[in-house]
Amino acid sequence: xxxxxxxxxxxxxxxxxxxxxxxxxxxxxxxxxxxxxxxxxxxxxxxxxxxxxxxxxxxxxxxxxxxxxxxxxxxxxxxxxxxxxxxxxxxxxxxxxxxxxxxxxxxxxxxxxxxxxxxxxxxxxxxxxxxxxxxxxxxxxxxxxxxxxxxxxxxxxxxxxxxxxxxxxxxxxxxxxxxxxxxxxxxxxxxxxxxxxxxxxxxxxxxxxxxxxxxxxxxxxxxxxxxxxxxxxxxxxxxxxxxxxxxxxxxxxxxxxxxxxxxxxxxxxxxxxxxxxxxxxxxxxxxxxxxxxxxxxxxxxxxxxxxxxxxxxxxxxxxxxxxxxxxxxxxxxxxxxxxxxxxxxxxxxxxxxxxxxxxxxxxxxxxxxxxxxxxxxxxxxxxxxxxxxxxxxxxxxxxxxxxxxxxxxxxxxxxxxxxxxxxx
Amino acid sequence: xxxxxxxxxxxxxxxxxxxxxxxxxxxxxxxxxxxxxxxxxxxxxxxxxxxxxxxxxxxxxxxxxxxxxxxxxxxxxxxxxxxxxxxxxxxxxxxxxxxxxxxxxxxxxxxxxxxxxxxxxxxxxxxxxxxxxxxxxxxxxxxxxxxxxxxxxxxxxxxxxxxx
Amino acid sequence: xxxxxxxxxxxxxxxxxxxxxxxxxxxxxxxxxxxxxxxxxxxxxxxxxxxxxxxxxxxxxxxxxxxxxxxxxxxxxxxxxxxxxxxxxxxxxxxxxxxxxxxxxxxxxxxxxxxxxxxxxxxxxxxxxxxxxxxxxxxxxxxxxxxxxxxxxxxxxxxxxxxxxxxxxxxxxxxxxxxxxxxxxxxxxxxxxxxxxxxxxxxxxxxxxxxxxxxxxxxxxxxxxxxxxxxxxxxxxxxxxxxxxxxxxxxxxxxxxxxxxxxxxxxxxxxxxxxxxxxxxxxxxxxxxxxxxxxxxxxxxxxxxxxxxxxxxxxxxxxxxxxxxxxxxxxxxxx
Ligand code: FES
Ligand code: FES
Numbered sequence: 001x002x003x004x005x006x007x008x009x010x011x012x013x014x015x016x017x018x019x020x021x022x023x024x025x026x027x028x029x030x031x032x033x034x035x036x037x038x039x040x041x042x043x044x045x046x047x048x049x050x051x052x053x054x055x056x057x058x059x060x061x062x063x064x065x066x067x068x069x070x071x072x073x074x075x076x077x078x079x080x081x082x083x084x085x086x087x088x089x090x091x092x093x094x095x096x097x098x099x100x101x102x103x104x105x106x107x108x109x110x111x112x113x114x115x116x117x118x119x120x121x122x123x124x125x126x127x128x129x130x131x132x133x134x135x136x137x138x139x140x141x142x143x144x145x146x147x148x149x150x151x152x153x154x155x156x157x158x159x160x161x162x163x164x165x166x167x168x169x170x171x172x173x174x175x176x177x178x179x180x181x182x183x184x185x186x187x188x189x190x191x192x193x194x195x196x197x198x199x200x201x202x203x204x205x206x207x208x209x210x211x212x213x214x215x216x217x218x219x220x221x222x223x224x225x226x227x228x229x230x231x232x233x234x235x236x237x238x239x240x241x242x243x244x245x246x247x248x249x250x251x252x253x254x255x256x257x258x259x260x261x262x263x264x265x266x267x268x269x270x271x272x273x274x275x276x277x278x279x280x281x282x283x284x285x286x287x288x289x290x291x292x293x294x295x296x297x298x299x300x301x302x303x304x305x306x307x308x309x310x311x312x313x314x315x316x317x318x319x320x321x322x323x324x325x326x327x328x329x330x331x332x333x334x335x336x337x338x339x340x341x342x343x344x345x346x347x348x349x350x351x352x353x354x355x356x357x358x359x360x361x362x363x364x365x366x367x368x369x370x371x372x373x374x375x376x377x378x379x380x381x382x383x384x385x386x387x388x389x390x391x392x393x394x395x396x397x398x399x400x401x402x403x404x405x406x407x408x409x410x411x412x413x414x415x416x417x418x419x420x421x422x423x424x
Numbered sequence: 425x426x427x428x429x430x431x432x433x434x435x436x437x438x439x440x441x442x443x444x445x446x447x448x449x450x451x452x453x454x455x456x457x458x459x460x461x462x463x464x465x466x467x468x469x470x471x472x473x474x475x476x477x478x479x480x481x482x483x484x485x486x487x488x489x490x491x492x493x494x495x496x497x498x499x500x501x502x503x504x505x506x507x508x509x510x511x512x513x514x515x516x517x518x519x520x521x522x523x524x525x526x527x528x529x530x531x532x533x534x535x536x537x538x539x540x541x542x543x544x545x546x547x548x549x550x551x552x553x554x555x556x557x558x559x560x561x562x563x564x565x566x567x568x569x570x571x572x573x574x575x576x577x578x579x580x581x582x583x584x585x586x587x588x
Numbered sequence: 589x590x591x592x593x594x595x596x597x598x599x600x601x602x603x604x605x606x607x608x609x610x611x612x613x614x615x616x617x618x619x620x621x622x623x624x625x626x627x628x629x630x631x632x633x634x635x636x637x638x639x640x641x642x643x644x645x646x647x648x649x650x651x652x653x654x655x656x657x658x659x660x661x662x663x664x665x666x667x668x669x670x671x672x673x674x675x676x677x678x679x680x681x682x683x684x685x686x687x688x689x690x691x692x693x694x695x696x697x698x699x700x701x702x703x704x705x706x707x708x709x710x711x712x713x714x715x716x717x718x719x720x721x722x723x724x725x726x727x728x729x730x731x732x733x734x735x736x737x738x739x740x741x742x743x744x745x746x747x748x749x750x751x752x753x754x755x756x757x758x759x760x761x762x763x764x765x766x767x768x769x770x771x772x773x774x775x776x777x778x779x780x781x782x783x784x785x786x787x788x789x790x791x792x793x794x795x796x797x798x799x800x801x802x803x804x805x806x807x808x809x810x811x812x813x814x815x816x817x818x819x820x821x822x823x824x825x826x827x828x829x830x831x832x833x834x835x836x837x838x839x840x841x842x843x844x845x846x847x848x849x850x851x852x853x854x855x856x857x858x859x860x861x862x863x864x865x866x867x868x869x870x871x872x873x874x875x876x877x878x879x880x881x882x883x884x885x886x887x888x889x890x891x892x893x894x895x896x897x898x899x900x901x902x903x904x905x906x907x908x909x910x911x912x913x914x915x916x917x918x919x920x921x922x923x
Contacts, residue, residue, distance in 0.1 A: 208668040233527030392762040398861060405596075468838065565845075
């Protein structure tokens with residue numbers, strides 16, 4: 001293999017020039033003559049059945065071209081990367097912000113007035129705002145299959161027995177919050193009929209997945225849907241889901257006209273995924289030498305109204321729950337639970353930042369209990385070539401944690417004058 | 425509302441456009457003049473991606489109404505490079521790796537320019553303060569601060585004083 | 589009173605989807621004039637994947653970066669590269685591009701070997717030229733491509749890569765969910781104000797094992813951006829939801845770190861090469877943020893001698909915790 005070439009060089013980004021001159025066209029910058037604009041009517045209640053939607057007044061508003069509801073979806077009215085549980089336009093409301101009607105208009109003002117003029121009759125259902133009430137016996141199911149979406153387990157050895165033999169056992173309950181990706185570019189896109197199909201230019205992290213779900217919703221073969229990713233102003237996991245894609249597709253396809261859509265900041269907050277809030281019940285046991293013997297971990301993630309990347313987040317959290325440490329016995333469970341909260345999905349780290357907060361707190365608590373340094377307890381437990389992970393995978397190559405621990409500590413000793421040695 | 429003739433100088437060119445008095449400067453730039461290098465991220469003066477230089481001062485164009493710029497001078501990101509040649513700041517942003525998604529970049533470059541036009545030797549704290557109205561979610565700001573430092577050094581002829 | 593504290597956060601992160609196939613494909617076309625087009629479905633969302641894929645193609649084909657154009661993320665012309673998620677694009681799409689480029693390269697090398705009468709094993713491409721072992725031959729790649737064309741040979745390559753994983757046992761979760769893991773250690777230094785409860789992060793050292801840094805400056809950029817996002821997660825950010833309703837859906841009420849909040853950051857790149865990665869690379873996008881909140885929380889506990897178990901560590905929570913601890917110790921003294 002060649003060395004000393006361009007790999008390993010800090011070359012400038014290939015798309016840098018247009019980004020510093022302002023010539024990079026993000027989706028909202030696309031110039032589309034005669035494009036119609038879209039506005040979604042979103043639910044103000046969290047859990048309800050839609051009984052009737054009256055669009056007659058809305059369609060009379062000057063400038064309003066059409067109003068679409070669930071009855072207008074030509075293909076399947078559902079999408080989702082892991083579970084097809086999210087309707088484009090819904091007849092059952094599952095969170096505050098669920099999309100009920102799509103107004104197509106000549107200008108934003110008419111679109112907004114049109115959305116206000118749509119009348120929706122609902123029958124409210126008891127809302128479930130926390131995982132405990134969602135999991136309770138007899139809780140009203142948010143989706144047909146019940147409120148516990150997935151349970152992921154990682155089990156190895158006899159954790160209970162190992163914990164009972166441990167010299168020190170630490171048990172704590174951790175909670176983490178819901179956060180927003182807050183990419184500076186909000187969701188945006190344009191769509192227009194082209195050739196025999198439909199083209200959508202959109203801010204996205206996954207154009208090929210978008211194509212699958214747009215084709216599904218329109219009932220079109222995949223080769224008639226073209227998705228072009230526009231320069232994307234950050235994603236961090238939040239632009240992995242469908243946002244504006246199916247709305248754009250529906251309107252452009254049905255009306256055979258170019259359309260555009262841009263979420264404002266508030267809609268970007270309300271209508272898209274968040275980082276999962278976790279409740280983590282974590283027990284670790286170690287022997288007197290500070291060697292981890294077992295962990296028992298139960299994780300509950302609030303995935304809100306829709307699955308999005310919830311199952312992937314919870315299984316990744318379970319698989320990574322030990323941290324980069326060799327633990328002979330584990331008993332780990334990760335539950336992904338539906339509620340009527342805003343939905344949670346992928347966000348940078350997929351459940352592992354939550355787990356790192358818990359497992360690294362546990363390591364410091366163990367160190368404290370055993371009176372060894374935080375550095376030392378980590379050294380004694382980190383994965384090394386030949387170590388087996390919680391899932392029984394034996395690692396062979398590129399197990400860099402010993403190196404990062406040493407490198408970080410060395411650098412910290414140089415740049416943090418107050419650090420003063422590892423045993424402080 | 426009746427449209428009115430708005431006279432202003434944009435990127436060195438004197439111009440007059442007929443606009444609605446309720447229009448934001450941001451929309452005048454993007455929708456009337458087609459200068460889409462100026463972005464919108466919040467519409468409430470919190471993110472700075474809509475920053476432009478108005479008579480030498482950095483402002484959020486989403487908070488400025490068209491009549492407020494009557495007779496004034498505006499510089500947008502499209503006016504920073506001259507005759508196809510990048511400004512020292514733009515070059516420094518590329519070299520320092522201060523650009524990731526690029527959505528904050530136009531506003532950041534203008535905030536940096538407004539600072540350097542007044543203060544040719546800013547320290548790190550002054551740079552941070554000058555760009556503190558401009559959010560960036562990608563870079564963690566470190567390389568943006570470095571880029572402004574690098575540009576400052578180059579502008580005052582101390583080429584490479586801070587390294588890239 | 590201001591108190592200093594230090595905390596360590598370790599992390600590991602499986603690169604790619606968990607125990608699920610997640611292939612990526614790419615096409616590479618080596619054109620008549622020696623320039624290159626790379627077609628990949630990989631969406632660059634600012635992290636720099638198009639640059640990294642261009643570097644991998646340029647390296648493999650022995651041409652300058654300026655001769656490579658990456659056409660990305662257009663479903664009508666680019667093959668599926670899967671999602672830009674799970675820190676997978678450098679490793680997985682990087683491999684797809686490398687394999688595609690190697691196929692195009694093989695065509696050129698075979699022709700060059702024939703033309704120069706050399707064993708193909710000793711021929712390589714570098715700096716736009718054909719090399720024989722460690723010496724340039726003076727023959728340009730472009731000339732060999734012309735020779736290919738005259739014989740009706742296209743110098744096209746197609747490649748794809750799917751990381752080797754297994755399913756997880758549904759009851760025990762046993763299996764090999766990822767082909768490789770990224771690792772990192774971050775150390776945070778904080779200053780805690782015991783009166784106001786405000787935590788200031790002074791410094792963060794972030795050492796990341798990325799396998800091989802294809803573009804070190806990009807890697808640093810990911811690390812720094814991740815640390816600051818992680819700092820927001822640790823101290824500042826929370827979407828407040830009350831009865832299902834988001835109460836702070838605006839930048840005026842949902843605060844993220846600004847340039848005035850940032851600590852000194854010291855990214856350290858550790859390269860423990862991954863044999864299955866393109867030129868040894870793994871991934872860094874997510875790992876950058878994963879251990880930050882953990883390191884900061886441990887530093888806060890070190891500073892205060894009090895540990896909090898709920899993120900974010902807001903001034904209100906810190907003050908309440910300090911007060912509760914003081915009351916407890918008073919009770920202890922009096923009792
Ligand atoms: S759009 Fe003007 S400050 Fe955010
Ligand atoms: S580079 Fe993406 S927001 Fe600054």
